[in-house]
Amino acid sequence: MQSLRKIRILLILIVLVPTVFIISYQFLSLAEHKNLIEETYRKQLKTILFSVNQNTRNIVENWIALFRRSVLADVVLRDGVSAENLIIDFLKIESEIVSVFLLDKNLDSFRLIEKNRGELNGELILAKLQEANVKTKLHKLVDLHKKQFLTFESVYLSAIAENPTLLLIIFTVAKEKAEPDFAGFILPAETVIETIIAPEMRRVAGSDFVLSCYDEQRRQPIYSTAAQPDTVFDLTNKLWIMPGFQLGIQLEIAELPGLLQAQFQRTVWFLVFLSSTLVVAGFLIYRNIRKDLYLTQLKSDFVSNVSHELKTPLALIRMFSETLELGRVGDENKKQEYYGIIRHETERLSHKVNNILNFSRMEAGKKEYKFKIIDLNSIIDRLVHNYAYHIENEGFELIVDKHTAPLNLLGDSEALTEAFINVIDNAMKYSPEDKFLKITTSSEHDGVAISIEDHGIGIKREHLKKIFEKFYRVSGALVHETKGSGLGLSLVKHIIKAHQGEIIIKSEPGKGSVFQFFFPNSPCNDN
Incomplete structure (x- = not known):
């Protein structure tokens, strides 16, 4: 019993104590794990939104580089007709762009070259370019140009009367030993979304995320990778190419807190299963050890009992055989009785030995x-x-x-x-x-x-x-x-x-x- 008690205590120390420690540790570290997962998740979302913006920016910069290389290499913008012909050829290649405008550094000279003449209102576009907030963007482009950092700015022109919603992409045009002039692409906002932004949104969203592009002021989605877009997102970021618009992202299947809770529940159930398995295993080990100890005790008792059972008939056989051998029994009937006892005890002894051998x-x-x-x-x-x-x-x-x-x-x-x-x-x-x-x-x-x-x-x-x-x-x-x-x-x-x-x-x-x-x-x- 003392051995069983020691084994029981040892199994408790081996099985139950580590299990309780592991479960307690998991509960205590849940908040830390949750914060770590949320931070990792947020970084992943930022990377996805950055990917959409960067892809759009790369497309626009490729247009600008092609325009500078193929149109402006040896042409003075305000002189000659050759520039306009080259721009028309450029517009035929880049089908998303419907028009190109040229603007001098003083914002006085404005030329609009359209793919289809008469579609756009040049006066509205010029008026937009002369607004104070747009001028600030143009001055910023000039400053960056002087630092040899060539970039672009986007201006959003809302729909007025029959004119569609337009996106103006403005960039600088280099001139020798003088401040740069400006040029720009004009694109319908819908075209920008459908042909530039939407394909990349679908690619990065896959089946795990929902990406939506929405108006920042009205909170109204203008495009989403989901059939029924939501207005609540896990993370948002500005849409670089379209001022006043945001990109929003969320998980397709559930919100992160729900996933963390589900993961936690799965972990708890796994720990419960693991602890139950360990307890059952410990119980089975304990039962087997107890059974082995019990069998060991039984075997010990068996040896003792068999020794006693063999001694009894052997003692009788020895006693009666010695009595007969010494001639102490004169009566013939008594002799026969003793012979019978010896024979029966021999048979009983043989039976016990046979039991052991047969077993x-x-x-x-x-x-x-x-x-x-x-x-x-x-x-x-x-x-x-x-x-x-x-x-x-x-x-x-x-x-x-x-x-x-x-x-x-x-x-x-x-x-x-x-x-x-x-x-x-x-x-x-x-x-x-x-x-x-x-x-x-x-x-x-x-x-x-x-x-x-x-x-x-x-x-x-x-x-x-x-x-x-x-x-x-x-x-x-x-x-x-x-x-x-x-x-x-x-x-x-x-x-x-x-x-x-x-x-x-x-x-x-x-x-x-x-x-x-x-x-x-x-x-x-x-x-």
């Missing part, structure tokens, strides 16, 4: 049976004849009630005799007061049967399924006082099972037990 063979799977047609009544006759002295010597009343006709079955006579002797031996050991034995054979509908009845101490219901386990002994004062190997009924079960038989036990504590054995009919059975 060893059964454990190794080497036990062999010699099956043949035998009569159950004949087995009982031989058993009673050989064992009668021992039964009577112990003061038992023996009643034998045999079926009148032969009871044939296919079996091993010696093995069955050994099984029945084990049951009788147990009945005698555990019948301290009412010493009664009854052996009955009978013919059943589909086989033959034998029952062995005693008026002993009986067996409790909870022990009935365990008494056939090796080394198992029912607890109780009388049981502990009575020596036994704990192998007898285990051998009985093995033998009966080998004969395709069935064992039924009827027992009541304090009133005795009845062991019934049923065997299938032999083809030669006449009954």
